[in-house]
Amino acid sequence: MKEPSSLAARKATERILEISRLPVYRNRHTTLLTDLYQLTMMYGHFCAGRHQQRVVFDMFYRSNPCNNGFVIAAGLEQVVWYLQHVRFSEEDLEYLRSLHLFGDDFIEALRHFHFTGDLYAVPEGTIVFPNEPLLRFEGPIFEVQLIESAVLTFVNHQSLIATKAQRIVDAAKVNPVAPNAPVIEMGLRRAQNLDAAVFGSRAAYIGGCTSTSNVLAGQSFDIPVAGTQGHSWIQSFPSELEAFRAYARTFPDATVLLVDTYDVLNSGVPNAIIVGHELRKEGRSLKAIRIDSGDLAYLSKRARQMLDAAGLTDCGIVASSDLDEWTIRELALQGAQITSYGVGTSLITSNNCPALGGVYKLVAHEMNGKLEPCIKVSENPSKVTNPGKKKVLRLLKDGMAVADLIALDDEELNPEQPLTLFHPIHTYKRKTIVHYEIEELLQPIVIQGELVYTLPRLPEIRKRVEDGLCRFSSETLRHLNPHEYHVDLSQPLWDLKQRLLHELRG
Amino acid sequence: MKEPSSLAARKATERILEISRLPVYRNRHTTLLTDLYQLTMMYGHFCAGRHQQRVVFDMFYRSNPCNNGFVIAAGLEQVVWYLQHVRFSEEDLEYLRSLHLFGDDFIEALRHFHFTGDLYAVPEGTIVFPNEPLLRFEGPIFEVQLIESAVLTFVNHQSLIATKAQRIVDAAKVNPVAPNAPVIEMGLRRAQNLDAAVFGSRAAYIGGCTSTSNVLAGQSFDIPVAGTQGHSWIQSFPSELEAFRAYARTFPDATVLLVDTYDVLNSGVPNAIIVGHELRKEGRSLKAIRIDSGDLAYLSKRARQMLDAAGLTDCGIVASSDLDEWTIRELALQGAQITSYGVGTSLITSNNCPALGGVYKLVAHEMNGKLEPCIKVSENPSKVTNPGKKKVLRLLKDGMAVADLIALDDEELNPEQPLTLFHPIHTYKRKTIVHYEIEELLQPIVIQGELVYTLPRLPEIRKRVEDGLCRFSSETLRHLNPHEYHVDLSQPLWDLKQRLLHELRG
Structure with missing residues (x-):
């Protein structure tokens, strides 16, 4: 040089x-x-x-x-x-x-x-x-x-994802319970290979996402990383409650519990409430529950009632499951009690329009x-x-x-x-x-x-x-x-x- | 190790x-x-x-x-x-x-x-x-x-593109003038970044494409590479005919001419025919013309007539322009005179379904x-x-x-x-x-x-x-x-x- x-x-x-x-x-x-x-x-x-x-x-x-x-x-x-x-x-x-x-x-x-x-x-x-x-x-x-081809590839891809991310983040701003609810980019596994995941994560952050699940993107671009546990964590314990307790022991100040492995309202939320009360005795609090399937509007409203009734009013509700800007708007219109969104496929692929021309x-x-x-x-x-x-x-x-x-x-x-x-x-x-x-x-x-x-x-x-x-x-x-x-x-x-x-x- | x-x-x-x-x-x-x-x-x-x-x-x-x-x-x-x-x-x-x-x-x-x-x-x-x-x-x-995330990313992406490619290649098999017409993957510039282009090209070849425009994919995986000239080549010469002649001089045994920069039927094809005749005098032949815009059914049929009338019956017609399995089938049904297809965006992004879940x-x-x-x-x-x-x-x-x-x-x-x-x-x-x-x-x-x-x-x-x-x-x-x-x-x-x-x- x-x-x-x-x-x-x-x-x-x-x-x-x-x-x-x-x-x-x-x-x-x-x-x-x-x-x-x-x-x-x-x-x-x-x-x-x-x-x-x-x-x-x-x-x-x-x-x-x-x-x-x-x-x-x-x-x-x-x-x-x-x-x-x-x-x-x-x-x-x-x-x-x-x-x-x-x-x-x-x-x-x-x-x-x-x-x-x-x-x-x-x-x-x-x-x-x-x-x-x-x-x-x-x-x-x-x-x-x-240089034509490479220039087009890089700019087309990152501009597309930044634009799609802004739409999703903008939709999440209108929220009855959490205005400007954060959007976590979690599309890695559905991205069109490695660069699409990492540079897509970068573009999503440019477009307004608050964090990513993708650790390599976090490392590469200093984007905040987020993540808790998957269904396999819950399954690998003899019971959901034991799985929740083990997670809370590991991350007592950042406990987010995935409540849909078995039955959201009859098992997941009640068990999360038990752990929430246990955390409270230690002077801590359950940060959030996460719902990853089912009817997010109905489940989040019922879960909110149960958490509130149990005194866990400051416990957030993270929702994910094939979300995009339209489902997020619909959820808000239905009064869903969601405080942050995890968005994967639709964001990382811009699924309804996967190329900028x-x-x-x-x-x-x-x-x-x-x-x-x-x-x-x-x-x-x-x-x-x-x-x-x-x-x-x-x-x-x-x-x-x-x-x-x-x-x-x-x-x-x-x-x-x-x-x-x-x-x-x-x-x-x-x-x-x-x-x-x-x-x-x-x-x-x-x-x-x-x-x-x-x-x-x-x-x-x-x-x-x-x-x-x-x-x-x-x-x-x-x-x-x-x-x-x-x-x-x-x-x-x-x-x-x-x-x-x-x-x-x- | x-x-x-x-x-x-x-x-x-x-x-x-x-x-x-x-x-x-x-x-x-x-x-x-x-x-x-x-x-x-x-x-x-x-x-x-x-x-x-x-x-x-x-x-x-x-x-x-x-x-x-x-x-x-x-x-x-x-x-x-x-x-x-x-x-x-x-x-x-x-x-x-x-x-x-x-x-x-x-x-x-x-x-x-x-x-x-x-x-x-x-x-x-x-x-x-x-x-x-x-x-x-x-x-x-x-x-x-x-390893979950990386494994899913790699397998989801490549399986998706191989599957999409097979659909497109299968559609191209039914063709009134060229059964099993070759499909060239040319999606690089619309791919979701570098890996999507290169591993996508690999997957497209697995799915049956015959070649790629992507040189890095060709180098990496020994896939045949294909390519001729873009509109800028034609534009950068004082006239289309001069541009065609210069290309034919450079690649006399593999001359494919892009005929849609100015006017396919009134300029591109007539000029290509001139060059075809000039090549014939040297004992060579014009390999193909390429149509990259407009009504591909109409233009290919008219171009075929003009080429045949000029005695260039062995000159192929390559078509590209937002093709996918459905447009390729429609073209065949309309009797389009296309002998090979170049497919970009729809193939490299699997545009109507850009993620395998x-x-x-x-x-x-x-x-x-x-x-x-x-x-x-x-x-x-x-x-x-x-x-x-x-x-x-x-x-x-x-x-x-x-x-x-x-x-x-x-x-x-x-x-x-x-x-x-x-x-x-x-x-x-x-x-x-x-x-x-x-x-x-x-x-x-x-x-x-x-x-x-x-x-x-x-x-x-x-x-x-x-x-x-x-x-x-x-x-x-x-x-x-x-x-x-x-x-x-x-x-x-x-x-x-x-x-x-x-x-x-x-």
Whole structure:
């Protein structure tokens, strides 16, 4: 690694070195995590002598997952880690040679591969909308092409799970007995393999979960870990009461008892109450019971009555069992007496929409030594790309987001002058704003291959989510049929897009 | 590692060492990939002095994903790799200490942790059904408890994707122009992070896909890799024709041209035909065109006509664009002229059912020095477990599977004596068979901590899937409303289950 060229770069480098030592990143070699067509295209450019052609690619998505009104951007840390480590090993080169697709000179060129370009990106935890560039790469096509697949994988996955988590956490806020009831992420066993579990846990924490059951995620990212006992604990003792007592002896200050192994109301809760009273004699208290099956509304209400009648009014009720944002809302509407939720499958897989369809599109390329904007057309108008090197501006009035504006990178806006916004398709829809504030969403992350951005820790990213959400109306944030937030194109960008479209079709 | 105790163990060890050197496994440390409650339970057992209690756990699932009639078991290789490497590092112990949950003596005991138990499992590629033990662990509860989460994650994920892949590959078999049309797995960018992409690719290959776009999966598992060019290749040239020519120059013997960047029928196909003719002059031929958007039925039929009229009758048509088993069937019904399919999101995420709900349940535990069967009851009868240490027998007549029988491990069946099978819930449903063959599904994998099973390579696993599928009727294999295959309990197991249920409820 080269000596950092500035204090900012030095700080950024120290932080990424620290991240690279985390168990989930350490010693991993992922350079071949790419689609073969990236390599065949790179070889094609190489053979045509045009692999140093400078290009700009945007990463963006076209529609919100889960019918949500927005996405929480996440995964940048993993992208930066990847960019810092993307190097072809001898073994990689040997494998590529074995495919008999590529010439030796190309393989030699790969040996010296490293990323020398620029990356601008929205920080993790930023609220973003369809068609906004979340990452913008600029550099030789040889480099910017290879990284497409890994970048998409990391950002698509983590953004998806952060977004799904926020929906679930938001649903848990409305609760008759415990406003802002904590949501524990416990999806490990249903995750789509190890990384989905660990990076999914990270994303869930970004989205607002308070803890995870996943110890490796806890270790890797300093996320609080939570867990008590499973049914096998109860079964492995001669009786439920003995199992409860043994657990309380082991964790007298954090006793949560799983009450549904045999019969919640006739065995589990009565036995938990016995142990609760025993703990009280020692000056402690039963922290919570956990119900993991059955009718959670009915069982939690009956259990609450029994606990209260026994004087255990401060004992919480943890519920789990195929929960998602909708069942959590329904439980609240039914007056379920649940004080915290454990959510697994639906959260860790985003089960009703398990992929965010982020794409990576060429928007400018070098022609005669100059970056020229380019466009991809499609029969489907929503798939026509926005051309050129762009920025994303969030326009705010009185601290609230009014609209986002996708503009060309070299445009200057004067917030004291009236600005007329218009819908990029239904252009008659217009509104004029003045005296607004501008937040520029894309920030410099890597400049000429050098990391200049210090990756934040998770508490800071969570804070960014919370602060960001405050800037949008409840209509934009709601789970069902959210209001479509304005994402407009600047007049110069719109004009450019029309011109390129007409040139192509003309 | 100890010296292997037999030739089989030596061979098995050599193979797992080879696997451990694969890029996707190498240097990874995943001991803390567990739910915290496994560790709190272990600590509880440790404090109660019962952590050496011998137990048996079954891994099984309760219902088939995607309304399929069966599951293809996969993930055992990853489980074995994990079992061979599960050791607490100093860093792990330090982290656990930092949680202030566990005593020092427990942390010391973890330092010496390794798996000393037994594992019996169905080989990867076995066709399996709900409630059948796919893996059976036996050993000290201290060990068998820790590994639950990772085992479930690996087997749930890979079995899910193998099963989904088989549905898609099966749908592609029915094709008016190309029976058994190949299916290329190309889901990397939509996978739920890196492992989901790479192990998902492995599982897709087990399920019958012919290749993957994912180079790391190709390198790791020796899966054929496939890929040509993306839209950015076309866009980065002054014209589509120049882009096509440059690609054909680079890969003259494997030219596949993406024809939907501008206009499939008015630009893409005509330009591809020009290049096809140019290739022919050199004595080569255009291998295929690829259509990645739009109405695939209409476009493929029109493209076929145009290619045929131009004399390029041997040029294939690759289609991709949000395909799954249903769209592939519909395309075939419409006479679409597609010769191979690229499938991404729906395959790599199993999008309509992104989790297999495999569970891990205690079925026997040591009492007074003897293994005693135990049961978990539930308000939901389908969640009542099958008690005891068991085996799974597939009963065959004339090479076809008649029923599977879950029996106690020490039962002896005489295939020359009539056997009466009965439905475990609706017990009046009975049938008697005689002169049948028995295939015992659970095989010894690890005995007293020693690996005795040589993990097969992927071609062998694919063969097992193909051979296995031949043993079931088309009614069991169909995609919609499949026939429910008979999985019965032996009389002794059924009697044991009833006895334990009545004891518990009595």
